[in-house]
Amino acid sequence: DVKVTQSSRYLVKRTGEKVFLECVQDMDHENMFWYRQDPGLGLRLIYFSYDVKMKEKGDIPEGYSVSREKKERFSLILESASTNQTSMYLCASSSNDLTQYFGPGTRLLVL
Amino acid sequence: RKEVEQDPGPFNVPEGATVAFNCTYSNSASQSFFWYRQDCRKEPKLLMSVYSSGNEDGRFTAQLNRASQYISLLIRDSKLSDSATYLCVVNALNTGFQKLVFGTGTRLLVSP
Numbered sequence: 001d002v003k004v005t006q007s008s009r010y011l012v013k014r015t016g017e018k019v020f021l022e023c024v025q026d027m028d029h030e031n032m033f034w035y036r037q038d039p040g041l042g043l044r045l046i047y048f049s050y051d052v053k054m055k056e057k058g059d060i061p062e063g064y065s066v067s068r069e070k071k072e073r074f075s076l077i078l079e080s081a082s083t084n085q086t087s088m089y090l091c092a093s094s095s096n097d098l099t100q101y102f103g104p105g106t107r108l109l110v111l
Numbered sequence: 112r113k114e115v116e117q118d119p120g121p122f123n124v125p126e127g128a129t130v131a132f133n134c135t136y137s138n139s140a141s142q143s144f145f146w147y148r149q150d151c152r153k154e155p156k157l158l159m160s161v162y163s164s165g166n167e168d169g170r171f172t173a174q175l176n177r178a179s180q181y182i183s184l185l186i187r188d189s190k191l192s193d194s195a196t197y198l199c200v201v202n203a204l205n206t207g208f209q210k211l212v213f214g215t216g217t218r219l220l221v222s223p
Contacts, residue, residue, distance in 0.1 A: 017138060035213075040119075040215060041215065042198070042213050042215035042216060043155070043198075043213040048200055048210065058210070071185060089157075090154060098143050098145075098202055098209060098211065099145075099160075100157075100211060101157075102154035102156070103154060104153070104154050105153075105154050
């Protein structure tokens, strides 16, 4: 059974803190993605990676960075959290058939 | 114009009803189409891919109309467990890499 896990289900941080969101997949997928989901806006792509140490900006990369040191792990970093980064963060992975498998999500609240 | 547009609903239907959702997309070069299902406070999961010839999976039927750039999802004999948000998804090229563009979803509520 395919599995994508995220390090936290719920997270509360203060403005200005550095935040790390971790995602691990066990399907040996090449591609990994980070989205945020907000009411009325749907899923928006932040960054994606198609190989180890490779990354590409999505539609809303500002304020975020990513790291992919190993094939199974893709990390999202908020360098200095702001209140407008309060959101649901979803990680996904896929092989080359485009079907994306999602993790359970991390609800981040920035105070 | 949004790349993928859906009626947000909610669609309120009784058990056993047939319900249909449409979704329009703006990029005529899109080649791959999907419906994902998202339960409340859960992650999206693939419901079905949408093929040019249309496809059926049990009570669910998906259709693609390339000329009008829309896809549809038909659910027959609705169950309470069908209550969820249905996301229309199409592919797009981003600097040579495939990515998926998600609609904001159509909410379905099936009542007893």
